[in-house]
Amino acid sequence: MGNNGRSVIAVRTRVIVVAVLSLGMFLALTACMGQWFTQEQKAYLVIGTPVITGTHGEIIISVVSMPDEGMASMAVDLGGMTYTNTKISNIAVAGLNGFIVLSSEFDDTTGNGGFVIANANAGSVGGTVAKLTFDVTGSVSSGDLPFNAPHIKLGSHLDTLITSWKLGTGTAYYAKDATQERGTK
Amino acid sequence: MKSGTTRIMQLGASCLFVLCLLGVALLFQAEQALAQTGNIDPTDKWAWETNAGWINFAPDNGGVIVYSDHLEGDAWGENIGWIRLGSYTGGGTHTYANTTEDDYGVNRDAPGNLSGYAWGTNVGWINFNPTHGGVTIDPITGSFDGYAWGENIGWIHFKNDDPAYNVVVSSVIAVSSGDVDGNGTVDVLDVRLCLQIALGVIPGTLQQRAASDVDSDGDVDMDDAQILAEYIIGIRSALPGGG
Numbered sequence: 242m243g244n245n246g247r248s249v250i251a252v253r254t255r256v257i258v259v260a261v262l263s264l265g266m267f268l269a270l271t272a273c274m275g276q277w278f279t280q281e282q283k284a285y286l287v288i289g290t291p292v293i294t295g296t297h298g299e300i301i302i303s304v305v306s307m308p309d310e311g312m313a314s315m316a317v318d319l320g321g322m323t324y325t326n327t328k329i330s331n332i333a334v335a336g337l338n339g340f341i342v343l344s345s346e347f348d349d350t351t352g353n354g355g356f357v358i359a360n361a362n363a364g365s366v367g368g369t370v371a372k373l374t375f376d377v378t379g380s381v382s383s384g385d386l387p388f389n390a391p392h393i394k395l396g397s398h399l400d401t402l403i404t405s406w407k408l409g410t411g412t413a414y415y416a417k418d419a420t421q422e423r424g425t426k
Numbered sequence: 427m428k429s430g431t432t433r434i435m436q437l438g439a440s441c442l443f444v445l446c447l448l449g450v451a452l453l454f455q456a457e458q459a460l461a462q463t464g465n466i467d468p469t470d471k472w473a474w475e476t477n478a479g480w481i482n483f484a485p486d487n488g489g490v491i492v493y494s495d496h497l498e499g500d501a502w503g504e505n506i507g508w509i510r511l512g513s514y515t516g517g518g519t520h521t522y523a524n525t526t527e528d529d530y531g532v533n534r535d536a537p538g539n540l541s542g543y544a545w546g547t548n549v550g551w552i553n554f555n556p557t558h559g560g561v562t563i564d565p566i567t568g569s570f571d572g573y574a575w576g577e578n579i580g581w582i583h584f585k586n587d588d589p590a591y592n593v594v595v596s597s598v599i600a601v602s603s604g605d606v607d608g609n610g611t612v613d614v615l616d617v618r619l620c621l622q623i624a625l626g627v628i629p630g631t632l633q634q635r636a637a638s639d640v641d642s643d644g645d646v647d648m649d650d651a652q653i654l655a656e657y658i659i660g661i662r663s664a665l666p667g668g669g
Binding site for chain 1: 613619655661
């Protein structure tokens, strides 16, 4: 093989290396831009962590990424939520952001509860929808007021049942105020 | 003494028999009256045919019944006699095939379009979905509109401004209480629809309003939404109407 043959091979090698590098750079850039990940938009019903002030407790209920123009109705069967009745009593539910309470029952004797909220005008794709308030004796955690997902029905603004969603607990995603947001940074 | 007791017993038995007969007669009359009344508004019950005159959809001895998917009963034409809206008389849901002389009648689809044939004893077939015509029932107001075609009498008109006449459904029979969206189940979607009707966010169709009025007081309000909500989460074991 002469010098000419070697230089041809060298040029081809460089072209291939440059092409591979370019492709790699392109893939890396598009990945950084989020083109290679389709964020899975799971719908969540979030039961917030109990916030206790003295003998008073509050739980915010919110939704995240609800489909079909948002959640517009929610029914928790009687017994779909339970609570430690030695620690929690006198529960009341209030609708937020256009949601109104159509019925509710909380039995301090059995520790069973259920309620229905609905928004006649719009659905909520994400945001707070209801607030539970109650009296507290002693320390209370999320485990003292569990919700049972199979006994909860969600309806959308498009009048369809929302079937693909998960129950989440913790601080309501959309309940963070500016102070909390700054605090997390 | 024995014959006196027997007479009293015979008299008692006779009275009981007469009372039973009276009861049966009253029951029969009540059922007949219900069947004859139909569900057409007692005032807005007139259609007009150029050659046959007025046709009454809520006559004293007949009456048309509008169900969610078909019509039954009889209208009365002042000059043409009885017009039967369908051969079926069982209520509920039904669809006329309109292929034989014993399976004919007027069908109704969800948006309120009528189709099929009625039969006039003296005038023959009347087509409710003819070319260049057609009859509808507004799902919200219950108002008939448009033209049917009688093969021997011509066009029958159901709504007019001057002179004003109209045939209007006053209520829809055969709705399942609480099943506002008509999908066969009562759930949270029905509660919200009921709420929307109660608050005037949507007017609701005749069927939806009828199914929403779960306390049967004649209107749809927050009481109905609350009752439905209590029912779907198990606070109530049944709806007031047994739905």
